[in-house]
Amino acid sequence: DTAVSQTPKYLVTQMGNDKSIKCEQNLGHDTMYWYKQDSKKFLKIMFSYNNKELIINETVPNRFSPKSPDKAHLNLHINSLELGDSAVYFCASSQVAGYNYGYTFGSGTRLTVV
């Protein structure tokens, strides 16, 4: 009964390939996010969707494209992978209602581009 689940947990791929990371939440939250955690442990927001609508789109290369088929799913597709894309990617969700909107994170996908 994992709240926010991501697949795969590890992803090793060659430069130039296209890959996808999937995320699902069973909390009934209306907002989902993708974060990138770099080697210095900074967690940077990439995208946010609310009920399938894109509401945050940070300065991220066009090669990154989020897709939200429904409010429980938010996938991340990455084209033409580069070495600098190596990082841990976290999916998160929250309920934007009232004042208690803490984020629930998945366990992360460690992407290694070789």
Next chain:
Amino acid sequence: LAKTTQPISMDSYEGQEVNITCSHNNIATNDYITWYQQFPSQGPRFIIQGYKTKVTNEVASLFIPADRKSSTLSLPRVSLSDTAVYYCLVDGGPYKAAGNKLTFGGGTRVLVKP
């Protein structure tokens, strides 16, 4: 750039109280202060959230002075399992977010020794 400043690391011993202070001089009226805990190979986990004064739950206390320009997370009687990275996040939710407001800083690495 993150809008919060925390110490990079802190060491403590089992049974002691650990206090981590986060500076957020540019906090906005709508912003809440939330603390997260992250273990290796896991996503951040919500610990506590507050707006002003003091908040306490079963795992921590959060002290926020009247000017709200800083906050202190207090972990009472830590154990070895409290060794983790602790992040302070200041934001008003995704709809009020502006870019880096939803970006976490580098966090504070807390090491609890026997």
